[in-house]
Each structure stands twice: as structure tokens, then as C-alpha cells.
Amino acid sequence: MQAKAQPDPRWTRRRTEKQRRLAQVREFADGAVLRTGSIVEVLERLIGPGDRVVLEGNNQKQADFLARALARVDPERVHGINLIMPSVSLPEHLDLFERGIARRLDFAYAGGQSLRISQFLQDGLLEVGAIHTYIELYARLFVDLIPKVVLVAGYTADRQGNLYTGPSTEDTPTLVEAAAFHDGIVIAQVNEIVDDAGELPRVDIPGAWIDFVVQADKPFFIEPLFTRDPRLITPMQVLMAMMAIRGVYERHQVQSLNHGIGFNTAAIELILPTYGERLGLKGKICRNWTLNPHPTLIPAIESGWVESVHCFGGELGMEDYVAARPDVFFTGRDGSMRSNRALCQLAGQYAVDLFIGSTLQMDGLGNSSTVTRGRLTGFGGAPNMGHDPRGRRHPTPAWLDLIETDDPLARGHKLVVQIVETFQAGGKPCIVESLDAVDVGKGSGMPLAPVMIYGDDVTHVLTEEGIAYLYKARSVEERKAMIAAVSGVTPIGLTHDPRRTEALRRGGLVALPEDLGVHRAEATRSLLAAKSVADLVAWSGGLYNPPAKFRSW
Amino acid sequence: MQAKAQPDPRWTRRRTEKQRRLAQVREFADGAVLRTGSIVEVLERLIGPGDRVVLEGNNQKQADFLARALARVDPERVHGINLIMPSVSLPEHLDLFERGIARRLDFAYAGGQSLRISQFLQDGLLEVGAIHTYIELYARLFVDLIPKVVLVAGYTADRQGNLYTGPSTEDTPTLVEAAAFHDGIVIAQVNEIVDDAGELPRVDIPGAWIDFVVQADKPFFIEPLFTRDPRLITPMQVLMAMMAIRGVYERHQVQSLNHGIGFNTAAIELILPTYGERLGLKGKICRNWTLNPHPTLIPAIESGWVESVHCFGGELGMEDYVAARPDVFFTGRDGSMRSNRALCQLAGQYAVDLFIGSTLQMDGLGNSSTVTRGRLTGFGGAPNMGHDPRGRRHPTPAWLDLIETDDPLARGHKLVVQIVETFQAGGKPCIVESLDAVDVGKGSGMPLAPVMIYGDDVTHVLTEEGIAYLYKARSVEERKAMIAAVSGVTPIGLTHDPRRTEALRRGGLVALPEDLGVHRAEATRSLLAAKSVADLVAWSGGLYNPPAKFRSW
Known part of the structure; x- marks a missing residue:
């Protein structure tokens, strides 16, 4: 299965760059587990200017801890990213544009933030790449919007990064696959970290697809969008x-x-x-x-x-x-x-x-x-x-x-x-x-x-x-x-x-x-x-x- | 996450039936590993008459060991199944109809077997459910063609069922998901079984999605369909x-x-x-x-x-x-x-x-x-x-x-x-x-x-x-x-x-x-x-x- 020789470095730039970035955050990680308090510094080291970054915001589940952390990075270090989100719904998502951290937005849905997107667009703070239907956006992650970094949310992880996403699996496997299999970097925030896979209710995403897990400061936000009284x-x-x-x-x-x-x-x-x-x-x-x-x-x-x-x-x-x-x-x-x-x-x-x-x-x-x-x-x-x-x-x-x-x-x-x-x-x-x-x-x-x-x-x-x-x-x-x-x-x-x-x-x-x-x-x-x-x-x-x-x- | 009480048995018929069938083959398995020589008997016990059965036949990769075994089951015990295959390409796939084991075929492509499908259709040995495009067929696995049993192929498994599908991942994750998450039974043939996940090159499908792995008598068949001289x-x-x-x-x-x-x-x-x-x-x-x-x-x-x-x-x-x-x-x-x-x-x-x-x-x-x-x-x-x-x-x-x-x-x-x-x-x-x-x-x-x-x-x-x-x-x-x-x-x-x-x-x-x-x-x-x-x-x-x-x- 493996190449006979070491791959030619001219054809492994993504992999080399990933390894370079990962090396810069080893001090904040114990294996696959990142320290919660280091997340802003970690994102500053893992994300480069202009990168394509997927931030999981779904219809319901939100990688909100990672969104808040990303909104706090130093725009001198991380700026002009192309933010890719299925659903834009938290104030932090737009703060990224206000602070110059993100510049271009590719998305499928914006609920509560639709007014602010309009406003930012007029003010020149934000460019819309395109508005998509969900699976069209996923499709592009494998063609012309291949991400460098993917930030997602799950319920529970073990220390090897195996992920339990539970009832709210939603978009996570597809977003992760786009990076995990093209030398992108994947970070999952979770509500809880357990020692090993045996303590997880089940494995929804194998640990080898995830670079880092980090325990969020509080359980991820989820909204009951489909309840009609x-x-x-x-x-x-x-x-x-x-x-x-x-x-x-x-x-x-x-x-x-x-x-x-x-x-x-x-x-x-x-x-x-x-x-x-x-x-x-x-x-x-x-x-x-x-x-x-x-x-x-x-x-x-x-x-x-x-x-x-x-x-x-x-x-x-x-x-x-x-x-x-x-x-x-x-x-x-x-x-x-x-x-x-x-x-x-x-x-x-x-x-x-x-x-x-x-x-x-x-x-x-x-x-x-x-x-x-x-x-x-x-x-x-x-x-x-x-x-x-x-x-x-x-x-x-x-x-x-x-x-x-x-x-x-x-x-x-x-x-x-x-x-x-x-x-x-x-x-x-x-x-x-x-x-x-x-x-x-x-x-x-x-x-x-x-x-x-x-x-x-x-x-x-x-x-x-x-x-x-x-x-x-x-x-x-x-x-x-x-x-x-x-x-x-x-x-x-x-x-x-x-x-x-x-x-x-x-x-x-x-x-x-x-x-x-x-x-x-x-x-x-x-x-x-x-x-x-x-x-x-x-x-x-x-x-x-x-x-x-x-x-x- | 879990239901507060034991689910009402009127709503767990699929799960109960799966457990009943699994219990009948425990004697042939060591944990998740089935004995190669027992595969025909195992299929006879796991598959019921009229079941919807997905048999992995892709454009290239074939679950051919499982196809041959299925063609050898006793039609008195297993008959009239609705066979679901992305690609029908081996003689055994049609033998299933000749022997009465399968009755109805839902498929997307038939290469070398297209003549025989036509003939069997005329002879009344086979009914075509429908001819699909690939992802339309996958889509129906989650709607009106939900399978009872899914038979797939991978390169390597560990003894917990974790699967390495390697370069030929193809349709496997999608076929497996349809059964693994709806109380269907999943069996994967592999070329090699190793002791644990650490010996796998990587995990493509988590072990908890797979009920059984079985070492095939020989490596799965794969055809170079895309090589043009x-x-x-x-x-x-x-x-x-x-x-x-x-x-x-x-x-x-x-x-x-x-x-x-x-x-x-x-x-x-x-x-x-x-x-x-x-x-x-x-x-x-x-x-x-x-x-x-x-x-x-x-x-x-x-x-x-x-x-x-x-x-x-x-x-x-x-x-x-x-x-x-x-x-x-x-x-x-x-x-x-x-x-x-x-x-x-x-x-x-x-x-x-x-x-x-x-x-x-x-x-x-x-x-x-x-x-x-x-x-x-x-x-x-x-x-x-x-x-x-x-x-x-x-x-x-x-x-x-x-x-x-x-x-x-x-x-x-x-x-x-x-x-x-x-x-x-x-x-x-x-x-x-x-x-x-x-x-x-x-x-x-x-x-x-x-x-x-x-x-x-x-x-x-x-x-x-x-x-x-x-x-x-x-x-x-x-x-x-x-x-x-x-x-x-x-x-x-x-x-x-x-x-x-x-x-x-x-x-x-x-x-x-x-x-x-x-x-x-x-x-x-x-x-x-x-x-x-x-x-x-x-x-x-x-x-x-x-x-x-x-x-x-």
C-alpha cells in the first residue's frame, strides 16, 4: 500500500505544512488532547492567513467554544481566512469578519445573523463566496474548497480522539473527511473526554481522523429548531x-x-x-x-x-x-x-x-x-x-x-x-x-x-x-x-x-x-x-x- | 442519551430479530471474527427469506468471497431475497437468481453480467426492482430499501472489527452505515485479520459498525476498469x-x-x-x-x-x-x-x-x-x-x-x-x-x-x-x-x-x-x-x- 520510497517533497507540501504547524502546538497537547485554556494560542499557530477554514455551525449543533476562541485570535497573526460554514448562527461568526480574522464567507444558511451579513456586505467587511444548498457546500470541500483546517463539535471523545457525536452527528463526518484525508487539520471540541474508546457510548468518527480534541468550557450550544407548538x-x-x-x-x-x-x-x-x-x-x-x-x-x-x-x-x-x-x-x-x-x-x-x-x-x-x-x-x-x-x-x-x-x-x-x-x-x-x-x-x-x-x-x-x-x-x-x-x-x-x-x-x-x-x-x-x-x-x-x-x- | 426505561418491545422488532439471529451464529465466531469455513452456515442462519440484502459489488472492488458463499446457501433456508448491488459483475451474482436464493434485483450497473440479467428477466427468474444511478441507490438504503443484511469487503480488519478499506474504500462506508445504524447485520470479508487497531494502517470504518469480519479464502477481486492503453x-x-x-x-x-x-x-x-x-x-x-x-x-x-x-x-x-x-x-x-x-x-x-x-x-x-x-x-x-x-x-x-x-x-x-x-x-x-x-x-x-x-x-x-x-x-x-x-x-x-x-x-x-x-x-x-x-x-x-x-x- 505504501509508496516504495519517501514521497518527493514537491508533492507533499500540504503534509509538510501540516506537520510544521502541528509541531508548533505540541507543547499545548497531551497526545491528541489539547488544554482548554490554550485554545486561542493553538488556533493562532495552526491557522495561517488566508486559509480555508471550516467552522461547524449546523442547523442545530454549534462548535461554539471553537467559534469563540477563533474570534479571540490576534488578527495580526490570523487574518483574511475564507470561512466555510453550513449554517451561520452565532454572533461570534460575524465578529470574525468585524475583526478582520475572516474575509470571505461560503455558507448555506444564516438564521439570526442574516441581517448582520447583509450589513457587513454593504460595509465591505465581508465577501460572500457563494450561498449554497448544504450538500453542494459539502461537495465543494472535495473539489474547489478543500479546507486547511476543520473545527467541529462532538459530545464525547477518548484520549485517542475517537469521537462520539451521538444524536447530533449532523454534518460532522463529512466536514471531517474533507480535511482528514487531504492533510488538513481537524480539531473537535467535546463536552467530555474519557480515557479510552471502551468508555464511549459508540465511535462515530475514528480517532485517526482527528488531530486534536479539546474539552469545551461548557457543552456545545444546540437549538430546538424543529419544535412547533x-x-x-x-x-x-x-x-x-x-x-x-x-x-x-x-x-x-x-x-x-x-x-x-x-x-x-x-x-x-x-x-x-x-x-x-x-x-x-x-x-x-x-x-x-x-x-x-x-x-x-x-x-x-x-x-x-x-x-x-x-x-x-x-x-x-x-x-x-x-x-x-x-x-x-x-x-x-x-x-x-x-x-x-x-x-x-x-x-x-x-x-x-x-x-x-x-x-x-x-x-x-x-x-x-x-x-x-x-x-x-x-x-x-x-x-x-x-x-x-x-x-x-x-x-x-x-x-x-x-x-x-x-x-x-x-x-x-x-x-x-x-x-x-x-x-x-x-x-x-x-x-x-x-x-x-x-x-x-x-x-x-x-x-x-x-x-x-x-x-x-x-x-x-x-x-x-x-x-x-x-x-x-x-x-x-x-x-x-x-x-x-x-x-x-x-x-x-x-x-x-x-x-x-x-x-x-x-x-x-x-x-x-x-x-x-x-x-x-x-x-x-x-x-x-x-x-x-x-x-x-x-x-x-x-x-x-x-x-x-x-x-x- | 439513553432511554430512561427499556424500550417497548413493540418498537424494537428489528433489534430483537437481529439479536436472535446473532445468537444463532455465536458458535461460529470468536468475538467479531467468524471462522472462514463456517461462512455458508452462518449466512443461512443470518439471512431470512425475502430479506433485503446488500452485497458489495462496486465498479471495482467485489465482496466475492461472500458472494460465492451466498450462492452456496440452501435455497430451502434462504430464498426470495431482494438483492441490492451497486454493480453486478460476477457470475455468482446471477447464480443467486438461478438457484432461487434471490428474486428481486435493485442495482446501478451491470458489466459482464448484463446479457444474463436480460435472459433471466425474460425467463422469469429475476425481477428488476429498478435500475439506479449509484447515489440514488445509496439514498434509498435510508428510505425505502433499508437493508437487513449488508455484506462488504475490506483489506484488513482487527479482531474488534475495525476496518481498513484502503485505496478502495469506494461504497463501503455508505453501505455499512445503512445497516449499522438501523439494527441490520454487517459482515465484512477481509484479506487479513490483525490483532488490534494499532496494527491497521488506519481505521476507515469503526469496529462498532461491523458485526462480523471473516478472512476470505483469497484476496478480494478488483478490476482495473479505468486503464486505457x-x-x-x-x-x-x-x-x-x-x-x-x-x-x-x-x-x-x-x-x-x-x-x-x-x-x-x-x-x-x-x-x-x-x-x-x-x-x-x-x-x-x-x-x-x-x-x-x-x-x-x-x-x-x-x-x-x-x-x-x-x-x-x-x-x-x-x-x-x-x-x-x-x-x-x-x-x-x-x-x-x-x-x-x-x-x-x-x-x-x-x-x-x-x-x-x-x-x-x-x-x-x-x-x-x-x-x-x-x-x-x-x-x-x-x-x-x-x-x-x-x-x-x-x-x-x-x-x-x-x-x-x-x-x-x-x-x-x-x-x-x-x-x-x-x-x-x-x-x-x-x-x-x-x-x-x-x-x-x-x-x-x-x-x-x-x-x-x-x-x-x-x-x-x-x-x-x-x-x-x-x-x-x-x-x-x-x-x-x-x-x-x-x-x-x-x-x-x-x-x-x-x-x-x-x-x-x-x-x-x-x-x-x-x-x-x-x-x-x-x-x-x-x-x-x-x-x-x-x-x-x-x-x-x-x-x-x-x-x-x-x-x-
Whole structure:
């Protein structure tokens, strides 16, 4: 396996440089274990100016100790780095730019920091390399964004660097692989260090992939992003959920799927055991999921609807419940969940029938974006899940059902459903004439507007008014008319011609609730299998342990 | 992390069943190590009728010892399994169906066994679940094809099951993860078992993910699929390579790419250091690759063209060369290569500017397939790499260069290039009126024709006649005319109207060699930086060690 001779040094520059840097921090380490208090000095010695540095910030799990330490390095020594982050969410992430430590940002999602990114961009403190969808960003780590240093987080390590990442494995294995196998440097912060692998619940990442582990000053930050309190679900969302089940899931026999994060899709999850059950759909739809462990899925799981759930990441409070349902969830030998965002995004792209999600703005052609004026939020997983994967070749009933021609070279289509209320809270229309993203793109000097999901990938638009079956549209003009027909009294909706809408209904291109056998009068909160977080806890037999902010009892 | 109480047995059926099966084979194992001679009996006890079983057969590496053992189980005990294989390539794989042990096949590629699959399908011995592209098949392992048993191959294991997969990591981590984290059973055959992890070159897969390791009766079979002997490259292929460089790579500034397996693309690799160098393109194009370690890439690497190569799998004979060029290739701490087909397919999908590959048949709209009458070959990675990834959001010069509108909501496009000689050896046209795949699909009862790459994903068709810039076509009719213009004297080519072709040339929709500044007279084998396998060995400084069948000196 090994080269016969010592490799020629002209071809081992990365390895030589890594060894040079590692030698400079040996004094702060006992084997693979770094002293916590030395971390700032260590980062100053391990990271060079202009380096590509991956800092693990996921949807949920944050390498926050390392982020804080990096924000404290001397900008005279470390500056101008190209920061690569799946999700930018802590103030420290932006402090890096304010202090000049980082200069260029490649990312996929920015939640709470989206305002500040916009501001820094305008102030010239920050350049955006690109906004990505998650797995596109991972993909580039092996091609044209190969990192020099990768900083990640895990629960527990042993003294050889073996890592237990537990329910929140998320992006860690993929980020680590990019550096571990190309002479990059990997540092993992952990909550606890044990003596040897036997004391770890399990090994998620082998120690030989990790250069250093360091015990963080406090457990890593993790946010319950996927918990939706059923008390906040409105009757209108119940109506939309009923339409989704009858007009999309039942009609196309949707067996595998991904749900977005909103209350609309939480409502769908919560009426499967009531409305779905009454329609006799159990076992016929919604069997295999790619989804974070949403607490609102508990009643459907307990009622026997769900065969499997593969997860991108974990969800705070769901650990014990997941561990007690290993037939449904992916778990390790130790019993705790294994999530894996790269594989779950792959599954959500190539292996599911349907993606359904919401957005902040959608235009009259179905293009949508969460990037609005002054906020550079990024896209997360939506572009990956919300498009038709044209490399897919295996058929399923739902995928085939979208074929509208008898061309023998036709192919099926993934169901990409935009579920939007025509107006946001506060009376701002969600369906608009032009996306803010178009102006933001121009204003930020981006080569293209930051569109999250493109209209030509969307197969269905579902609003409280009805469903537009966009995959049936025979022209762009018809597509526009179909969206207008379900856009209510938004500016786009007001352009619709009632006679045209009637014709679209007769042709099956648009359906109102009554066309689907959905009774508006039934659309009340009483259809929700759980009406509160306390109900979810009860459904779980006490296994779900909601974070304090969701406890109201 | 752990559930507070023992999980309810109604939700741990997979785990209970796994424990039951494991208990039945304890007598054949010493810890994680199975006795070689007991393997048939062990498989009979571990696999149940109708189980979903993944058998590792990759493009190159084969779990052949386990395949032979599986073919010898008693069909009274093990029958009707759903066999899941990335690549079906050994006679034993089909023997499983002949003996009734397997019934249903889900796969991505079948090389040497494609004839027999067709025959068995007709004879009713085999059902095809679906033909997939590789990562689509992996994706389903986490959704609706979750396996009960996974059988893989590695080089070396220790007695705890820690696995060294070395240069041929390929699909193994992904296949193992699907079972290891959902109470499936994992068995790895290895060439050698050592006492503990310290004796392994490195750990590629943690022991806790593997239930059993077993020493194979002989080292696993591996085939040098990506070695192309430069002696067989024709002047016509050199001409096409020159056109590719000038008319595609230079024109669109292609920086990251994947090459198919054919002689045409090998010719491109071999004229980069001569023709490409003379054009002053070094450093400007072809910097970052997703590619198996093609021996024909050696001269370009040695001449400083190649910044990085991430590999799907390894290539026999390239081990020492790769280990000596760690700045270019991904290697582990032990110095040997790390390949990873799942991540490399992801990289080849989302992170590269261009895919260029050949096919056996292409129709007048650019649809292509390697499935021809009597051969169900499958697709491998081509559908994944040969489509426009619509979830991509990051721009590169090449990707942006394909935008033909000033719509602010436009997006770029991946370059998908079909490089085909108009006729195959033997005078059969490659460009045909209708793909055999259409009839095969109908004849085999498939819901859709098995198309490898769809014409609407193809941006360029390159033949010895010229290049059709299909992304510029304004209608299907124009697209057809453009393909006809470069289709020579095939039936499709004969439909072209010379005056129309002139107009297409003037409009920049079609280019002949002279339009690209490519001189036909220069297209000789003297442009090849290496003209034989011996030349490749010389370029490598003796590090490349070609398999015997490629040695002619």
C-alpha cells in the first residue's frame, strides 16, 4: 500500500505544512488532547492567513467554544481566512469578519445573523463566496474548497480522539473527511473526554481522523429548531393540511417524503391520525420520511403511520423518544440516534416522492426566496430537496403519476409543493409581483438573484384558496393563470379572471377545497391529534422531554 | 442519551430479530471474527427469506468471497431475497437468481453480467426492482430499501472489527452505515485479520459498525476498469480531444470536471501537456477533478496541470503513484488513498463545471443509453453526473457562461457533453433514429425506457464532425438540426440540410474544427504526451505499476 520510497517533497507540501504547524502546538497537547485554556494560542499557530477554514455551525449543533476562541485570535497573526460554514448562527461568526480574522464567507444558511451579513456586505467587511444548498457546500470541500483546517463539535471523545457525536452527528463526518484525508487539520471540541474508546457510548468518527480534541468550557450550544407548538396552529392551516392530504398525498400516492419546518406542515403531521385515518390512508401514504425528529410527528408514529424516519440532525428533547423507537429511527448500537445531514439530504433529494415547504415570498411564476430586503438568509436544504432530481431513474407511483405525455422517453417528476398562505401575519402579501431577492442580488453584486426554489421546479402551489397543479401547465401563461387563481387578494391574485379560473377547475388544473372533497367546516383545531406540547408529551408516554421554553404547564 | 426505561418491545422488532439471529451464529465466531469455513452456515442462519440484502459489488472492488458463499446457501433456508448491488459483475451474482436464493434485483450497473440479467428477466427468474444511478441507490438504503443484511469487503480488519478499506474504500462506508445504524447485520470479508487497531494502517470504518469480519479464502477481486492503453488512441480521437479543449474547455473556462471512461476522454487527458500547454491554458482550465485515478492523467499531473483529484474508487497499479502525490490525491494518515464513491458522486454532481462522457447509442434529440438489445447494463454514475443539478446555487465562470438570457431569474447550467464518434467499430452507427432502450423498456415491462442521459440535459454534442452547442437551441426542431449537422453519414446525419448547417455555423450554434481554430492536420498521435503504457510508467517515475495485461514490454 505504501509508496516504495519517501514521497518527493514537491508533492507533499500540504503534509509538510501540516506537520510544521502541528509541531508548533505540541507543547499545548497531551497526545491528541489539547488544554482548554490554550485554545486561542493553538488556533493562532495552526491557522495561517488566508486559509480555508471550516467552522461547524449546523442547523442545530454549534462548535461554539471553537467559534469563540477563533474570534479571540490576534488578527495580526490570523487574518483574511475564507470561512466555510453550513449554517451561520452565532454572533461570534460575524465578529470574525468585524475583526478582520475572516474575509470571505461560503455558507448555506444564516438564521439570526442574516441581517448582520447583509450589513457587513454593504460595509465591505465581508465577501460572500457563494450561498449554497448544504450538500453542494459539502461537495465543494472535495473539489474547489478543500479546507486547511476543520473545527467541529462532538459530545464525547477518548484520549485517542475517537469521537462520539451521538444524536447530533449532523454534518460532522463529512466536514471531517474533507480535511482528514487531504492533510488538513481537524480539531473537535467535546463536552467530555474519557480515557479510552471502551468508555464511549459508540465511535462515530475514528480517532485517526482527528488531530486534536479539546474539552469545551461548557457543552456545545444546540437549538430546538424543529419544535412547533400545536397551540399556534390555526384553523386555516388545518384546512390547508386537509387539502394537502386529499389533493396531493392521496391523489398521487405519496409514500416517501420530506416536510419543511413550518406550522402548515406540522398541521399535516398532526391530522394524519385523525383525518388521514378516517380516509383510510394509513399504510398507503406517508410511510418513509427524511425528517428531523419533529415532535409533531409523534402522534402519527404512535398510531402506526410511520415505517421509517432518517434524520438530518436531532431535536432537543426528542432523544429518549427516538431511542425508544429504533424500528422507526436510525440508532446506533448504544441506542441513541444517528443523524447524518449529508446522507439525509441525499435521501431527501434522490429517494423521496415529495418535498413540501413554505417560503416568505413567492412570485407569480412560483419562484421563491427567503432572502428579503436586508436579510441574507441563505437556503439551507431547500434547493436540494425542492427540485426535480434529474439523475433519478427509479420509478414510484407518485413520481410516475406526474407524467403528462405518452412519449416513451418521458420521465417522472418529484413532487415539489409550495404551501403558502397568501398573506403573512401583519398583512404583507406572500405572493408578490417580484421577489425582493432580485433587488438584493443586484444590490449585493451577485451574478444571479438568490432564488431558493425556482418556479419551474415547483409542481404544486397550495394556498388556503386551493391547489394549482403546475406540472399540468402547457405554457408559461397558463402557469401564471393557475397561480393567480389560488393567490387570493394579493396583487397577483387580483389579476385572475374568474371565468378562466372556472375553466382551470373544470380542466383539473386548479382545485378548490370543494373540488377535493374537503369540507371547510371541518377545518378546525379539533382535527389536531395533539393540541399542545403537553399533548405531544402524553402521546410519547412521557418520553418526549420538551425544552423549557415550550413548557407552559 | 439513553432511554430512561427499556424500550417497548413493540418498537424494537428489528433489534430483537437481529439479536436472535446473532445468537444463532455465536458458535461460529470468536468475538467479531467468524471462522472462514463456517461462512455458508452462518449466512443461512443470518439471512431470512425475502430479506433485503446488500452485497458489495462496486465498479471495482467485489465482496466475492461472500458472494460465492451466498450462492452456496440452501435455497430451502434462504430464498426470495431482494438483492441490492451497486454493480453486478460476477457470475455468482446471477447464480443467486438461478438457484432461487434471490428474486428481486435493485442495482446501478451491470458489466459482464448484463446479457444474463436480460435472459433471466425474460425467463422469469429475476425481477428488476429498478435500475439506479449509484447515489440514488445509496439514498434509498435510508428510505425505502433499508437493508437487513449488508455484506462488504475490506483489506484488513482487527479482531474488534475495525476496518481498513484502503485505496478502495469506494461504497463501503455508505453501505455499512445503512445497516449499522438501523439494527441490520454487517459482515465484512477481509484479506487479513490483525490483532488490534494499532496494527491497521488506519481505521476507515469503526469496529462498532461491523458485526462480523471473516478472512476470505483469497484476496478480494478488483478490476482495473479505468486503464486505457494510449496505443489504442486513434488520430480521430486526438482530433475530438483538440475540439473539446478549444471548443468547450477553453471557451467556457472549465475549471472542475469529471471524465468518462472512454478513449476519447483519455485522449483529452493526454494532450493537455502538449496541445493545452501550447495554447497557454495551464492553470486556467482542468484544475480540480472528480475522477478515478486514471493512469492517462499522469502526464497532466506531472506537468503541473492538476490541483486536486477526488476519487470514486481506486485503480489497480496506481496505489504507489497516488500515495506519492498527496497534494493532488486524497490520502489517509497512513499515506494510502481514500476514495469514497458517495462523496465523489456528490462532488461530481454538485461541485464540477463539466461532465463529458461517451455512450453506445444516442438519438437525434441527444438521448442516450448503454442499454441495447439483449443487454441490461444499467447506468452507474452517468445519470448523476450527466444532468444539470437544479439544486446548485454557487456560480462559476463556466456555469454562468451557459446562460443565454438576461432574465434576472436565470440560472447557470452544468456542462454535460456527449463525446461520440458517429460510428462504432464495425460500422454500426452510434447516432440512431430510436434508442434500443425504448424497445427494451417495453419488452421488459419497465414503466419507462431505460435512458442513461436525457437529451434535454445535454449541453454539447461533440463528434469527429464538430460541436453542437445544444444549450443555445431555441426550439426542439433547432436542436435536432444541430445534432444532425454533426452526425456525419449516420441516418440522422443524412437528414441534415447543408444550407441550414451553414446558418447554424454562422450563428455559432454549431462549430466545425476550422471554426474552432483546430487544424485537422495536427490531429496525430504525436500530440499524445504518452503513447503507450510504458510511457505512462516513465512519466510516473516508475511509481505506476500497471497490471500484467497492460504490460507489453
